[in-house]
Amino acid sequence: MSRMEGPWILYVAGADGPEPPPALTERTPFETVRAESAAAAVARVERGAPDCVVTAQQLPDDTGASLAAALRAVDPTVGVVLYAEADRETVGDVDTTFEFVDATSAGAAERLARLVETIARTRCHAPYPTAPDERERIVATETLSQERTASLDRLAELAGLHFGTEYAAVNLVGGRDVTAVGRYGDPPARVPREASACTYTVLDDDPTVIPDLHDDPRFERYDPGDLGLQFYAGARVLVDGQPVGTVCVYDSEAGTEPEDGRRFLSVLSAAAGEHLSAAEAPTAGTTASRGRSE
Amino acid sequence: MSQERGEGAGRFELPEYLPVDDLDPGTNVVVSGPTAAGARRVALALATAGAPGEGLLLVSADVGGEALLAHCEEVAGELDRERVAVVDCSGTDDEQRRFAPGVGDIDGPGDVAAVGVEASRLYEELLARGHDQVRVGVVSVSTLLLASDLPTVSQFLHALTGRVVALGDLGVFLVDSSAGDPRATEALERFCDHRVTVRREDDGRPAVRVDDVARPGGLGEWTAFDPPWDVVERD
Numbered sequence: 001m002s003r004m005e006g007p008w009i010l011y012v013a014g015a016d017g018p019e020p021p022p023a024l025t026e027r028t029p030f031e032t033v034r035a036e037s038a039a040a041a042v043a044r045v046e047r048g049a050p051d052c053v054v055t056a057q058q059l060p061d062d063t064g065a066s067l068a069a070a071l072r073a074v075d076p077t078v079g080v081v082l083y084a085e086a087d088r089e090t091v092g093d094v095d096t097t098f099e100f101v102d103a104t105s106a107g108a109a110e111r112l113a114r115l116v117e118t119i120a121r122t123r124c125h126a127p128y129p130t131a132p133d134e135r136e137r138i139v140a141t142e143t144l145s146q147e148r149t150a151s152l153d154r155l156a157e158l159a160g161l162h163f164g165t166e167y168a169a170v171n172l173v174g175g176r177d178v179t180a181v182g183r184y185g186d187p188p189a190r191v192p193r194e195a196s197a198c199t200y201t202v203l204d205d206d207p208t209v210i211p212d213l214h215d216d217p218r219f220e221r222y223d224p225g226d227l228g229l230q231f232y233a234g235a236r237v238l239v240d241g242q243p244v245g246t247v248c249v250y251d252s253e254a255g256t257e258p259e260d261g262r263r264f265l266s267v268l269s270a271a272a273g274e275h276l277s278a279a280e281a282p283t284a285g286t287t288a289s290r291g292r293s294e
Numbered sequence: 295m296s297q298e299r300g301e302g303a304g305r306f307e308l309p310e311y312l313p314v315d316d317l318d319p320g321t322n323v324v325v326s327g328p329t330a331a332g333a334r335r336v337a338l339a340l341a342t343a344g345a346p347g348e349g350l351l352l353v354s355a356d357v358g359g360e361a362l363l364a365h366c367e368e369v370a371g372e373l374d375r376e377r378v379a380v381v382d383c384s385g386t387d388d389e390q391r392r393f394a395p396g397v398g399d400i401d402g403p404g405d406v407a408a409v410g411v412e413a414s415r416l417y418e419e420l421l422a423r424g425h426d427q428v429r430v431g432v433v434s435v436s437t438l439l440l441a442s443d444l445p446t447v448s449q450f451l452h453a454l455t456g457r458v459v460a461l462g463d464l465g466v467f468l469v470d471s472s473a474g475d476p477r478a479t480e481a482l483e484r485f486c487d488h489r490v491t492v493r494r495e496d497d498g499r500p501a502v503r504v505d506d507v508a509r510p511g512g513l514g515e516w517t518a519f520d521p522p523w524d525v526v527e528r529d
Binding site for chain 1: 406407408410411414415418421422443444445446448449450452453455456457459460461475477478481484485
């Protein structure tokens with residue numbers, strides 16, 4: 001996983017296609033990376049997701065609508081805006097949700113810029129709820145060390161022993177994945193956000209308890225049961241006021257929480273936050289320049 | 295985040311009989327409650343109360359688009375069709391009950407991705423007709439959820455509510471609380487700012503309670519009101 005750098009958008013249009021509108025390049029904080037084909041766009045997103053993708057409809061090797069589906073196969077959370085003169089027939093069948101702005105209409109460039117800003121800030125094309133400023137939250141999370149540490153292993157062990165569960169973890173909830181930086185019982189080191197209950201826990205002030213994940217509609221598509229998990233409880237971890245992760249326990253059998261389970265998780269999550277704050281890398285907040293064409 | 299259109303525009307006015315304050319541009323509201331209690335009519339009242347300059351974009355999943363507009367007019371009086379666009383994803387085969395016969399070719403409420411793109415396209419049409427603020431109504435989210443899985447509906451609603459925020463519009467999303475899994479409903483409510491819960495009082499009148507979705511503990515007060523539609527006294 002690459003660390004978040006400055007905000008950037010991927011603009012996809014053929015070599016002889018339109019330039020990105022000035023409202024996008026001059027009035028927003030985004031660096032623009034251009035891809036001149038659908039294949040180049042997919043390859044670029046595979047190396048690291050942009051804050052948003054803006055695509056023309058007619059590309060040398062595909063259509064913008066089809067590209068949206070291809071990009072979602074790489075990253076289900078990536079925001080995509082089709083900026084083109086396109087009617088229903090031109091767009092054709094669509095397999096995924098994306099935004100459409102009629103590039104020929106009055107005020108289209110301004111509208112595009114505002115949509116891109118919101119998509120970048122809130123990650124509102126993700127198939128799950130996000131924080132009001134999700135981008136800032138992700139930056140705060142991904143500037144922390146993603147390495148597993150013995151201290152966080154011990155916090156996870158305390159959680160697991162208290163709940164009597166097979167697994168426990170201190171997780172960081174990043175832009176795409178949930179990464180375990182403290183583990184007890186050898187749970188998965190990383191899972192996609194849409195398959196993790198921590199995606200919801202990180203948004204809540206109060207601890208979350210899910211007695212049976214298999215029975216929860218939020219996870220019906222990804223079925224965390226594939227990971228052998230059923231019971232889940234977790235509390236979010238704050239670093240400098242930002243919700244960056246969770247302390248959680250889980251088990252392959254449905255279960256119930258101990259009487260003081262939520263309070264115990266809250267205490268451990270506070271301890272995890274203090275540990276992560278103390279260990280925060282001094283180089284956090286890197287802002288490398290990204291303006292270029294590909 | 296700039297909000298030029300939202301900041302320059304006025305608040306969205308609501309009917310005087312509804313005990314709900316006018317709403318800021320860029321607000322998303324979920325209306326939750328049983329249809330029998332009046333939740334559907336409250337949602338339609340919020341969506342259709344717009345001034346003549348406002349556009350109205352409806353996603354019609356429960357019934358054909360023409361039937362939905364008839365329901366709207368029962369609540370709000372005659373609508374100027376010029377300011378209305380409907381994504382008819384009801385799946386009805388009756389062309390007369392579609393809003394735009396022969397145009398809507400969305401198979402049904404399960405084709406959520408197509409609904410999303412069509413909503414964006416019709417939104418652009420409303421702007422082209424000169425409506426610089428739009429109320430968006432989805433009637434109902436529960437029907438979309440019956441026809442598709444939660445992640446798919448979540449992605450659609452997340453994107454649509456994001457458009458409302460970005461462009462300073464008003465989003466109204468109806469959830470029939472008597473249908474479906476409450477955990478799914480709760481997950482979808484997270485995309486909205488306010489929850490308007492509707493119930494029926496013993497005298498048959500509807501009552502609403504307005505909450506901030508981000509503060510689940512801060513429940514508002516129930517307020518009954520006298521709607522312009524007929525109410526049926528409870529036995």
